[in-house]
Amino acid sequence: MSTAxxxxxxxxxxxxxxxxxxxxWALVNDQFTMGKRAAQTIFGTDEVGRVEDPATPADTRAEMQRERGEIADRGQQGLEDRAARVRADRSSRTPVTWWLASSLxxxxxxxxxxxxxxxxxxMPDWLVNDPALTFGRLRPAHLNxxxxxxxxxxxxGVGIWLIPRLFKVTLQGPAYATAGAIIWNVGIFLGTAALLTGYSDGMEWLEFPWPIDITLVVGGALAAVPLILSxxxxRVQHLYVSAWYLLAALIWFPMLFVxxxxxxxxSGVEQSMLNWWYAHNVLGLWMTPLGLAAAYxxxxxxxxxxxxxxxLSLVGFWALALFYSQVGLHHLIGGPVPTWAVTISIVHSVMMVIPVVAVAVNHHMTVAPHWRLLLYSPTLRFVVLGAVMYTAASLQGSMQALRSVxxxxxxxxxxxxxxxxxxxxFLTYIMFGAIYFIMPRLTGREWPYPKAITAHFWLVFVGFAVYFIFLSIGGWLQGLAMQDPSRPFMESVTLTLPYLEARSVGGAIMTLGHVVFAVHAFIALSRSGPVRDDAALFRRPAAQSPAGGSA
Amino acid sequence: MTRALGIVAAAAMILLFAALMIVVMPSIQLQASVRPPEGLKPYSESALVGRDVYVSLGCVYCHSQQPRDPSLGPDAIRGWGRAAVPADFIYDSPHLLGTMRTGPDLLNIGARQPSVDWHMTHLYNPRAVMPESIMPAYPFLFEVKEEAGPRDIVVNLPDDFAPDGGVVVARPAARDLVQYLLELDRTYPVDEIPVEEAD
Structure with a gap:
């Protein structure tokens, strides 16, 4: 103990x-004042104040723009910047399509x-005759x-799409990323097949047998090549914060995964610490940066x-790196591991409030003055909802790490x-939003069925609300029952049943939403739906509102 | 370029540092101090095969193997055993500490329920012995025979759960799994575990 x-x-x-x-060093070198200019890196000339949604029909975008506030037309340089961006989007089309279509x-x-x-x-006696369909095999298959x-x-996929836009070049070496997608898909397929047939490494989040993990390492490395080449x-002076997150994720994931x-x-207890160091970092240092890069x-x-x-966004970035990387052992609170190490994780879990609040202020304060756009833009509504859920999930996580809770x-x-x-x-809603933004720019056509977007939004919103609320209540009551020595253990099982049934209802609604979304996306990708001459928004802004026009 | 390199290098350093703090340091401490307990034997060959069955069927997703200290919950009162210590897991790979208690903790199931008969019936269909259980049934670990052979383990079943004809006997996977469950027994006193003297 003394050495520790x-x-x-x-x-x-x-x-x-x-x-x-x-x-x-930062103060002396004036690292904090480049803010305004750096934040504008992602805009072309004359572009601040201009909405970039919906994707195509000009008149609908003009309506969105009126809602946002009028802006002068682009000058010559502005038009050139826009043309460069169209070229950038075109360069990433093939790999982005592969990664996103596979993900769906x-x-x-x-x-x-x-x-x-x-x-x-x-329904514990349902589908029990085939070992491939037993609970304990399907559950890791779901997670992975x-x-x-x-x-x-x-x-x-979203990251690759962002790269040429962030660096203002065409995507360099897109074929590497396409090959990466194919290899990654092979890995997911083989890994899932292995789990269902009973081959598992046995640790949560690390179940795929290790030889199959090599495919993910190779596929991921290939996807990183265009990032580095680009x-x-x-052709930008400052690396925008999204690029920071992407670069960091690029180094974190292979380190963790390998x-x-x-x-x-x-083996034994040491292995459990490695397990949860990985499992929480894969959320915090891989999926979270990908989601935040897209939202930013x-x-x-x-x-x-x-x-x-x-x-503030840079403070958020470094604080996330410092604090998130050490929270993993809160999964072993009360377990047979050195208490001081668990305490380090608890302290860092609470410190996570700092980056979370930094990101929350940044995202929510950027949206707040223009909140009316949430009524129209599917991308904005999904992404902002995702950002709100990030704040909620993270603060909840900090609370949950406290020993008493x-x-x-x-x-x-x-x-x-x-x-x-x-x-x-958090992550899935942001990805939904990002895909709604990206897809029309891949196909050159608007989403064919706006009503399907509305249906998707409400299905996943209501479905997830049911899922989360009931399962949280059920879980809390389960915990109270388990901690009460005067109640038999079985009570903590039976009392959860209504909540578990409600969770299935919520999950079914969510799944339906995903089917609607995926079918819609594949119709869009195959360019077989109707060609629309107005944009796929939740609804169109009022044609001209004399009162609000100058606001 | 320097800035990009700086970001990546700093990000990598931070993660390495985290690994040092919450994985490497505690592991060094444990490896220096933990010795095999006298009361704990390595798993038998059959139990090791059974442990693989336990992993392959994903039992860990509902059952923990880490009774907690009385200050953190009534685990001992429920008969799950004393608080687990690192030495209890010296022969475990992959670790099966678990994160869920949809069912009870199993680190001492062998001591708590030493009956092979009970485990066989319970695995064939948990509701045959625990009517309110929500554990899945595992009929594929068993087979129905006309007549049991001399070495077969016949599963005792109430009429509601028994097949129409023949007897239910355990396949090898079920026998190994039950052997593993029986060897889950960390009831030796914790004082017996030799640890490095703390200062």
Missing amino acids: IAFLLAATFVISVGGLGLLI VWLVLGSIIGLIVSMKFH LVAYGWASMAGV LLKR TANLPNLF YMIPKIVGAPIYSYS NEITHFTHYTVAHAHLGLYG
């Missing part, structure tokens, strides 16, 4: 001095399996499909305003609901 304490003291001292030095297939499959898993909780098939592939040719999947590195781009571009405070929630469905608030409410 000595190490902690020394580490604390070194970090404090290092942090102070960094702050002084895995989303639908993962949702259906998730729904079956949910129903098995209250939605985490690595859907969320990661959608995140990478970075080398970039280390944690090395076979026979650890989409929100300012759609409302036509630079991010509220650029300095964790005692009740630790081994319950409450944690599962929380995980879905993060991966679904």
Whole structure:
């Protein structure tokens, strides 16, 4: 124990001095004042104040623009900037289509399996004759499909699409990313097949057998090649914050994934610490950066305003890196691991409030003055809702790491609901929004059926509300029952049944929403739907409102 | 370019530092101090095969293997055993600590429920012994035979759960799994576990 304490003291001292030095360096070198200019990197000339949604029909965008506030026409340089962006979008079309289209297939499959898993909780004698369909095999199949098939592939697809826009070049080496998508898909398919036939590495989030993990490493590395090549040719002075998140995710994911999947590195309790170091970091340092990179781009571009405070976004970035990386052991609170290490994770979980509030202020304050655009733009509504869920999920996570709260929630469905608030409410909503933005720019046509977008939004919104509210309540009551020695354990099982049934209802509604979304997306990609001459918005802004026009 | 490189390098350093703090340091501490407990034998060959069945069927998604300290919950009162210590898991890979208690903790199930008969019936259909259980049934771990052979383990079933004809006998996977469950027994006193003297 004494070595640990000595190490902690020394580490604390070194970090404090290092942090102070960094702050002084930043002040001396004027790192904090480039804010306004840096935040405008993502806009072309004459573009601040201009909405970039919907994608195509000019008259509908003019209506959105009126809602936002009138702006003068583009000058010559502005027109050239726009033409360059069209070229940038075209250059990334093939790999982005591959990554996004694949992610949608895995989303639908993962949702259906998730729904079956949910129903098995209250129908334990359903589908029990085939070992491939047993609960304990379908559950990791669900998790890996939605985490690595859907969320990661959608995140990478959106990331690749952002690269040429962030660096203002055409995408360099797009074929590498396309090949990466194909190899990654093979990995997801083989991994899922392995889980269903009984081959699992046995640790949560790391179930795919390690030889299959190699495909994800190769596929991911190939997807990173265009990022690096484009970075080398970039034509921007400042790296926008979305690029920071993408670059960091690029280095974090391979470090995490390779280390944690090395076979026979650890066993027993040491292995459990490696397990949760990985499992929480794959959320915090892989999926979260992908989601935030997208949100930091989409929100300012759609409302036509630079991010509220650029300095704050950099504070948010480094604080996220520092604090999120050490929260993993809160999954082992009360477990047979050294208490001091768990305490480090609890402290960092609470410190996560800093980056979360920084990001929240930035996102929400950018949207607030232009909130009326939420009525029209599907992208903005999904992304902003996702950003709100990020704030909620993160603050909830900090609370849950406190020992007093964790005692009740630790081994319950409450944690599962929380995980879905993060991966679904935050990341998935943002990916939905980003895909609504990107797809028309891939196909050159608007979404064919606006009513399907409305249906998708309400299905996943209502479905997830049912899912989250009921499962959270059920999980909390389960925890209270489990912690009460005067109540038999079985009571903590039976009392959850109505909530688990409600969760299945919510999950079914969500799954239906995903089917609507995926079918709609494939119709759009195959260019077989109707060609529309007005935009796919939730509704069109009023043609001309004399009162609000000059606001 | 320098800035991009700086971001990536700093990001990598931070993650390495985190790994040092919450994985490497505690592991060094554990490896220096934890010795195999006298009361704990390595798993038998059959139990190791059974452990693979446990992993492959995903039992860990509903059952933890880590009774907590009485200050954190009534685990001991429920008969799940004393708080687990690192030495209890010295023979475990992959670890199966678990994060859910949809069902009870199993680290001491072998001590709590030593009956092979009970486990066989329970695995064939949990509701045959626990009417309110929501655990899945595992009929594929068993087969229906006309007549049991001399070495077969016959599953005792109430009439409602028994097949129309023949007897239900355990397949090898069920026998190994039950052997593993029986060897889940960390009831030796924690004082027996040799640890490095703290100062």
